[in-house]
Amino acid sequence: MSDTTMEMAVPRGPRNAVITYLATTVVVLLLMMVFGLLMRLEQAGVDLLGAAGFYQVLTAHGAGMVGAVALGSSAVMWYFLRRHVELSTGVFLLNLALFLLGAVLILGGIFVGGFAGAWTFLYPLPQTPMGLWTQAAAASFFLGLLAIGVGFLLLYIDIARALIANYGGLGRSLGLPQLFGRAGNPPPPAVVASTMVLIVNTLGIVAGAAILSMSLINLYQPGFEIDSLWAKNLIYFFGHVFINATIYMAVIGVYEILPHYTGRPWKVSRVFLAAWAASTVMVLLVYPHHLLMDFSQPTSLHVLGQVISYTSGLPVLLVTAWGALTNVYRSDIRWDIASGFVFLGVFGWAAGVIPAIIDATIVVNTVMHNTLWVPGHFHFYLLLGVVAMMFGFMAWLTRAQEKGDGFFDRLGFWTFTGGGLALVAAFLYSGASSVPRRFAEHLPEWAAYAQLGSVAAALVILGTLLLALRFFLGLKRVANNVA
Amino acid sequence: MLQSISLWLTILLVVPVTATFLWVAFSRPAAVDAGELATRSYRLRDWTFWVLLAVVTPVFLYTLTLMPYGADPEAEGVQAVNVTGHMWRWELSQDEFRVGEPVQFRVTSQDVNHGFAIYDEDMTLLTQTQAMPGYTNILEYTFEQPGTYQVLCLEYCGVAHHAMVAELTVTE
Numbered sequence: 001m002s003d004t005t006m007e008m009a010v011p012r013g014p015r016n017a018v019i020t021y022l023a024t025t026v027v028v029l030l031l032m033m034v035f036g037l038l039m040r041l042e043q044a045g046v047d048l049l050g051a052a053g054f055y056q057v058l059t060a061h062g063a064g065m066v067g068a069v070a071l072g073s074s075a076v077m078w079y080f081l082r083r084h085v086e087l088s089t090g091v092f093l094l095n096l097a098l099f100l101l102g103a104v105l106i107l108g109g110i111f112v113g114g115f116a117g118a119w120t121f122l123y124p125l126p127q128t129p130m131g132l133w134t135q136a137a138a139a140s141f142f143l144g145l146l147a148i149g150v151g152f153l154l155l156y157i158d159i160a161r162a163l164i165a166n167y168g169g170l171g172r173s174l175g176l177p178q179l180f181g182r183a184g185n186p187p188p189p190a191v192v193a194s195t196m197v198l199i200v201n202t203l204g205i206v207a208g209a210a211i212l213s214m215s216l217i218n219l220y221q222p223g224f225e226i227d228s229l230w231a232k233n234l235i236y237f238f239g240h241v242f243i244n245a246t247i248y249m250a251v252i253g254v255y256e257i258l259p260h261y262t263g264r265p266w267k268v269s270r271v272f273l274a275a276w277a278a279s280t281v282m283v284l285l286v287y288p289h290h291l292l293m294d295f296s297q298p299t300s301l302h303v304l305g306q307v308i309s310y311t312s313g314l315p316v317l318l319v320t321a322w323g324a325l326t327n328v329y330r331s332d333i334r335w336d337i338a339s340g341f342v343f344l345g346v347f348g349w350a351a352g353v354i355p356a357i358i359d360a361t362i363v364v365n366t367v368m369h370n371t372l373w374v375p376g377h378f379h380f381y382l383l384l385g386v387v388a389m390m391f392g393f394m395a396w397l398t399r400a401q402e403k404g405d406g407f408f409d410r411l412g413f414w415t416f417t418g419g420g421l422a423l424v425a426a427f428l429y430s431g432a433s434s435v436p437r438r439f440a441e442h443l444p445e446w447a448a449y450a451q452l453g454s455v456a457a458a459l460v461i462l463g464t465l466l467l468a469l470r471f472f473l474g475l476k477r478v479a480n481n482v483a
Numbered sequence: 484m485l486q487s488i489s490l491w492l493t494i495l496l497v498v499p500v501t502a503t504f505l506w507v508a509f510s511r512p513a514a515v516d517a518g519e520l521a522t523r524s525y526r527l528r529d530w531t532f533w534v535l536l537a538v539v540t541p542v543f544l545y546t547l548t549l550m551p552y553g554a555d556p557e558a559e560g561v562q563a564v565n566v567t568g569h570m571w572r573w574e575l576s577q578d579e580f581r582v583g584e585p586v587q588f589r590v591t592s593q594d595v596n597h598g599f600a601i602y603d604e605d606m607t608l609l610t611q612t613q614a615m616p617g618y619t620n621i622l623e624y625t626f627e628q629p630g631t632y633q634v635l636c637l638e639y640c641g642v643a644h645h646a647m648v649a650e651l652t653v654t655e
C-alpha cells in the first residue's frame with residue numbers, strides 16, 4: 001500500500017507549530033524518563049538522590065510526564081482536527097507558551113524551593129512542609145499547574161468554537177443525531193473524539209482550577225479551611241479526567257494513520273458513536289475508584305467506581321482495539337515504525353486496562369491500593385499506549401517515503417517496546433508482592449525488582465533517544481510528507 | 484492470595500491479547516473482500532460482548548459481597564483501637580491483640596493524609612484504609628495467626644513517608 005499522495009497540504013505556520021509541540025514533548029519526555037530511571041535506581045539501592053531528592057524527582061516526574069503527554073497528544077488531535085474545522089494557530093501556540101511558563105514555575109518550585117508534595121498535591125501536604133519547602137515553593141507549583149490548565153482551557157474553547165461553527169453544536173459533532181437514527185453522514189472520528197475530549201477535559205480542568213485556587217488561598221490564609229475528603233474528590237476527578245483525555249486525544253492518530261497503511265477506511269458506525277458518547281459520561285463518573293480506601297466516602301460512590309471501571313473498559317476493547325484489529329487483519333499492511341507504533345499503542349491501551357480493571361475491584365484494592373501495581377498498570381497504557389501512539393504520529397510525519405526505515409529505527413522500536421514491557425512487568429510483579437509505591441527506600445528483598453526496573457528504564461531511554469534523533473533529523477522531510 | 488489471583492488473571496488475559504495482536508499483525512494472505520471480513524469480525528464482536536457480560540456480571544456481583552466497609556462502631560466483642568497518623572509515626576492506643584477476635588482500627592490523622600496498612604511477617608499486604616485528617620475510618624480485621632505484624636504508611640506524606648512504621652503483636 002503506497003501512502004504518498006493521501007495527505008492534504010498543511011501550511012507552514014500550523015506545521016511548524018505542531019513540530020514545535022512535538023519537539024518540546026520529546027525533550028521533556030526524555031528528561032522525565034531519566035528522572036524515572038534515577039528513582040528506580042534509588043529503590044534498587046544506588047543512592048544518588050537521597051530521600052528528599054527522591055520525592056522532589058517523583059513530584060517532577062508525575063507533573064512533567066502528565067504535562068508532556070498532554071502536550072504531545074493535543075498536537076496529534078489538533079493536527080488531524082484541522083482537516084475538518086478551522087482552528088486558530090495563535091491559540092494553539094498560546095497554550096504552548098503557557099505550558100512552558102507553567103513548566104518553569106513547577107520546576108522552580110521543586111528544585112529551587114524544594115517542593116515535594118507530589119503531582120497530586122493532596123491537601124494539606126503542600127501546606128505542611130515540615131521545613132522542607134517554603135510557602136513560595138508550593139505557590140509556584142500551584143501557579144504552574146494553573147498556568148498549564150488555563151492554556152488547555154483556552155485551546156478547548158477555540159476547538160469548541162470551531163466545532164460549533166461547523167457542526168451547529170457539540171451534540172452534533174459528537175454524532176448524537178446519527179447515533180439516534182438520523183440519516184446522513186456522521187462526523188469523522190477526529191471530530192467525534194475531539195468533542196468528547198473537550199467536554200470532559202473542560203470540566204476536569206475547571207474542577208482542578210477550583211481546588212488549586214483553594215489550596216493557594218489556604219496556603220496564605222490557613223483560616224480558609226478545606227475539607228480533605230472534598231479536596232481529594234476534586235483532585236482525583238481532575239487528575240483522572242486530565243490524564244485519560246490524553247489517551248482519547250492520541251487515539252485520533254490511530255483512526256487517521258492506520259487506514260493509510262491498510263487501505264481500509266475507519267468507518268464511523270453507530271457502535272462507534274455509542275462508544276464515544278458512553279465514554280463521555282463514564283470518564284466523568286469513574287474517578288471514585290481512586291478513593292476506594294477512604295471508608296468515609298459513601299459506599300454508593302465506591303460501588304459506582306467499580307461498576308464504571310468495569311464498563312469503561314468495553315468501548316476501549318470492543319471498539320478501538322477490535323476496530324484496529326479488524327482494520328489490520330489480512331490487509332497486507334506494510335509495517336514500518338509509524339504503523340508499528342500506532343498498533344503498539346492500541347495494544348498497550350487494551351492490555352493495560354486489564355490490570356487497571358482488576359485493581360478497581362474494591363476487594364482487590366484493599367491489597368493493591370498504593371502498591372506498585374498502580375504505576376504498573378498506568379505505565380502500561382501511558383508508556384506503551386499514549387506515548388507509542390504519539391511516537392507513531394511523529395514517525396509518520398518524518399517518514400522517508402522511498403527509503404523506508406533503517407536499522408536504527410527498528411532498533412529504537414524494539415528497544416522501546418521490550419524495555420517498556422519489562423518496566424511494566426517489574427512494577428506489576430512488585431505490586432503483586434505488596435511493594436508500596438512512592439517509597440524512596442525499598443527493603444533489601446525488593447531490590448531485585450527495582451534493579452530489573454532500572455535496566456528496563458535504560459532500554460526505554462535508549463529507544464526513545466534513537467526515535468528522538470530520527471525525529472529531529474527527519475524534520476526536513478515533514479514539508480514533503482504533508483505539503 | 485488476592486495478589487496472586489490478580490497477577491495470574493492479568494497474565495491469563497494479557498497473553499491472549501498479545502497473541503491476538505501478533506497473529507493479526509502477521510496475518511496472510513491479503514483478503515480480497517475486506518467488507519465480508521469486517522462483517523464477520525463484528526458479528527464475532529457482538530458475541531464476545533454477550534459472553535463477557537455473562538461471565539463478568541456474576542464475578543462482579545460476588546466481589547461486592549466482600550467489601551470492607553460498614554463496620555459497626557457499636558459492635559460488642561471486638562477489640563477497639565484508636566490509630567492516629569502523624570508525620571512521621573503511628574500512635575496506637577493498643578498494639579497487642581488476640582488471635583481470632585475481630586479488631587476495629589479507628590483510623591485518623593493529626594496532620595496530612597496517611598495510609599494505614601497491615602503487613603504480615605512475610606511482608607504481604609493484608610488490608611488497609613486511609614488515615615485522613617477530620618475523618619475516622621473504621622477498618623475491621625481478624626488476625627488468624629499469632630505473630631508480629633508491621634504497619635506501613637501507604638499514602639505519601641513527605642520526606643520520611645517510607646520510614647513511618649509500627650509493629651503489632653498478636654497472641655493466642
Ligand code: HEM
Binds near residue numbers: 034036061383423
Ligand atoms: C523510562 C520511562 C519511565 C520510567 C523509568 C518511569 C519510572 C517511574 C517511577 C520509578 C515512578 C515512581 C514509582 C513509585 O511510586 O515508586 C513513576 C511514577 C509515575 N510515572 Fe513514570 N516512568 C516512565 C515513564 C512514564 C511515562 C511515559 C508517564 C506518563 C505518560 C509516566 C507517568 C508517571 C506518573 C503519573 C507517576 C506517578 C507519580 C506519583 O506517584 O506521584 N511515567 N515512574
Ligand SMILES: [Cu+2]
Binds near residue numbers: 569571598
Ligand atoms: Cu504517612
